Amino acid sequence: MPRRKSGKQHFENIEVLDAGAKGKSIAKAPDGKVIFLPNAVPGDVVDVQTFKKRKAYYEGKAINFHTLSQKRTEPECRHFGVCGGCKWQNMAYEHQLFYKQKEVINNLTRIGHITLPEVLPIIGSKKHYYYRNKMEFSFSDSRWLSQEEIESQAAIGNKNALGFHIPGMWDKILDIEHCHLQADPSNAIRNAVKQFAIRNDLEFFNTRHQTGFLRTMMIRTSSTGELMVLIQFFKDHVAKRELLLDYISGAFPEITSLLYVINTKANDTIYDQDILCYKGKDHINEEMEGLRFKINAKSFYQTNSEQAYALYKLVRDFAGLSGSELVYDLYTGTGTIAQFIANRAKKVIGIESVPDAISAAKENAQHNKIDNVDFFVGDMKHLFNDQFMRIHGRPDVIITDPPRDGMHKDVVQQILNISPKKVVYVSCNSATQARDMALMNAIYKVIKTQAVDMFPQTYHVENVVLLERRETDN
Template sequence: MRRKEKLVTVQLTGLTHKGESVGRTEEGVVVFVQGGVPGDKAIVSLARKRKGVWNGFVKEILTESQNRVIPVCQHFNYCGGCSWQNLSYPAQLALKEKVVIDSLTRIAKVSVNSLEPILACNQEYYYRNKLEFTFSNRRWLLPEELQNDVIDVNKNALGFHRPGTFDKIVDISQCHLQIDLSNQIRNSLKNYCLSNNLSFYDVKNHVGFLRNLIIKTNENEQALVLISFSEDNQSEIQSIFSFLKNNFPQICSAYYAINTKKNDSWFDLQCIKVYGEDYLLTNLHHAKYCIGPKSFFQTNRLQAEQLYALVKKYAEFQGHENVYDLYCGVGSIGIYLADQVKNVIGIEEIPEAIDDAKINAKLNNLTNCSFLTGDVKALLNDELKSKFGAPDVVIVDPPRVGIHPDVIAEIINFAPMKIIYVSCNPSTAARDFALFDEAYQIERLRPVDMFPMTNHIELVSILIRR
C-alpha cells in the first residue's frame, strides 16, 4: 500500500552545495527541494528526512522565480545530470560567484578585492567530450508509467543512474551535454542490442552481458568508444563492433573490456582495442593531446582552453622559470605552458596518466618536461629539489579534497615566487589559502564555469610570495 503523500508550502531562497534548492515552510521548517529554484514559492511533496532535514520535490509552483527557465532536456528531473537547467544562465553564474565569495570570506577570511568576475562558458550545452552510460535491466520507470500500473514493459535501459538509487538507470534518448554523434551512437547501439536479444546487466543478481559504455568525442566530431561486457563472448563482441564500424565511420578508435567484478570501475580493467587508432587526438590551442580509453582529460575542451590561457596570463612567464606542475594528470597544464618556460616537472599518482603525459610531451616535441609517478606528499622533498632545482613557479591542481597540509608546508619551504592554484572546490581552496597566507598572498583570483547547468565551480588564482 502506498503511503499518504505529505504536502507543504515552501518559499525557496537558496541552493545547497549539491544543487538542490532550499527554503522554509510557513512554520519555519527547512526543506531541501528538487525541481525548484531560488525565488519560487511551491507546494512540495516531502519524501524523507535525512540528518534532521526534510527532502522533497516540487509538486506545484505557486509563484515562479524570475530566474526560472524551461529546461531543454526531456530527462530533466529524472536523470540528475544537469540539475540547474531550470535556472537562467546569468543566475547560475551569480550563484557560483556567491559560493566563491562566501568561501573566501568565511573560510579563508581573506578580502575579496582580488576577485575577478566569473569566466562564463560560451557554450551552455554540448560542452562535454566524454560521457559514461550504464546498461541495465532495471529502467527507472517514469511517473506516468507507474500511475498507469504498466508492469509489462521493456525494462532495459542505457543511460545514467537515477540519483538516490544504486540500481535504477534513467533511459536516455537525447542528452544535451555531448555532440549529437554521442546520442546517435548510444541509441543505435541500444537498438542493435535489443533487436539481437543481448542481455542488459542486472546489478542485483550480477548477470547480464552488457555493462557500460564510454563515448569520447573531439572537436573534429570523431569518437572513441569503449564498451564493457561481463563475459568474453567474442562472437557477440565482434558483431557489436562490426555494427558500429559499418554505421559510424566517425568512430576512429574502438575498445572493449571484460568486467567480471561486482563494481563498474574501469581503472583495473584491461582495455582491448578492436579497431582504429590507439588514441583520439585533441587540441587545446597550440597544444596537442592523445586521449586513450582510460585517460583523464579536461571534459570541457573549449573552457579548458580559457582556463589554461588564464593560468598563462596570471603567471606572466619570462622564459627562465622552473615550473612544478603538481597533481598533473596527463600533463595537460604543463604541456600547454612548456614552450614559455625553461623546465616543467609534473607529478601525478596514477601511472597510466603519467604514461599519457610522456606521450603527450613527445607529441608536442617537448624536451623540457619530466613526469614523475607518485604521491605529491612523498615526492616533494629535498631530493627532488636537488635533482630538478627549486621551483620558480608551482602550479597545483588538486582533487576536490585540496592539498595536504604537509604539501603546503613543503611548497612554502621551497619558496617559489608564484603559486598558481587551480581548484575544483572553492571551500578546500579557501582552507588552503588560509594555510598559505603566512607566506603568500592572493594577487588575482577568477572563478571559471567549466560545467554550466551544474553546481560545479572551478577557480584559478595566483599567490605571490610576501
C-alpha cells in the same frame, strides 16, 4: 538513545531566497531554520514538505508553486528532474553564472577567511548544451520505472535501458532517449546500439545479480573531429561481441577508435583492465594552440574542450611567466597544463600519482617536441619532499590542480616550506580550496581569483586563484 525526530513538516508560501552547495536552493522556515530544496529556483514562492530535520536546517521538497521565479527557464531535456545530471536546467544561464561565482566567493571568504582584492568575472561557456567530449552510459535489464508506469497496472514489456544511474539508486538505470550534453553522433550511436542489442538478444547487465553481457558504453569526441567508442562486456562471447562491434563499425564509419574491454569484476571501473582495440587507433587526439594530446580510454582530459582552453590560458596568465622560471605542476595528470605553459618557462616539472597518466604525459611531450618538461610519478605527499627539491631545484612558481578533496596537509606544508614567489591554485571544489588557502594565509596573500564555468546546467564550477608570497620585514 532518544529517537531523532523525522522532521516531517509542512510550510506554506515560502520564498526561495538563494542557491547553495550541490545545486540545492535555500529558503527560510518560519522558525528561522534554513530549508534546502532540490527542485526550486531562487524567487519561487512555494509550499514545502520537509522530510529531514537537523539542528540548524531542514531538507525538503517544493510540493506546490504559488509564484514562479523570473530566473526560471524551460528545461531543454525531457529527462530533467529524473536524471540527476543537469540540476540547473530550469534556471536561465546568466543566473547560473551568478550563483556559481557567489558560491566561490562565499567559500573563500567564509571557509578560508580570505580577503579578495580582485574578483574577476566568471568566464561563461559559449556552449550551454552539447559541450561534453566524454559520456559514459550503463546497460541495464531492469530500467527505472516511473510512478505512472508502476501505478498503471499495465504489463511492462522490455525493461532494457541504456543511460544513467538514477541518483541514490545504484541498481536502477534511466533509459535516455536524448541527452543534451554531448553533440551528435552521440545520441545516434547510443540509440542504435540499444536497438541492435535488443533485436539480437544481447543480454543487458543486471547490477544486483551480476549477470548479463553488455555492461557500459563510453563515447569520446575531440576538437580534431576524432571519435572513440568503447564497449564494456561483463563476459566474453566472441560471436556476440564481434556481431555488435561489426555493426557499430559499419553503421558509424566516422568512428576512428573502436575499443572493448572484458570486465568480470563487481564494479565498472576500467582503470585496472586491459583495453583492446577492435578497429582503428587505440586513441584519439586533442589539439590546443598547435599542441596535440593523445587521449586513450583511460586518459583524464577536461570534458569541456573549449572551456579547458579558457582555463589553461587563465592559468598561464596568472602565472605571469617571463621565461626564466622553474615551475612545478602538482597533480599534473597527463601533463596538459605543464606542456601548455612550457614555452613561457625555463623548466616545468610535473608530478602525478597515476603511472598511466605520466606515461601519456611523457609521450605527448615527446610528440610535441617539448624538451623542457620532466614528469615524475608518485604519491604527492611522499615524492614532493626536500630530497626531490635538492635534485630538481626549488620552484619559482607552483601550479596546483588537486582532486576534489584538495591537497593533503603535508603537501600544503611543503609548499609553505618551499615558499615560492607565486602559487596558482586551480580547483574544482572551492570549499576545499578555501580550506587549503586558510592554511597558507600567513605566508601568502591572494592577488586575484576567477571562476571558469566548465559545466553549464550544473552547479559545478572551476576556480583559479593567484597567491603571492607576503613580503617580510627581514
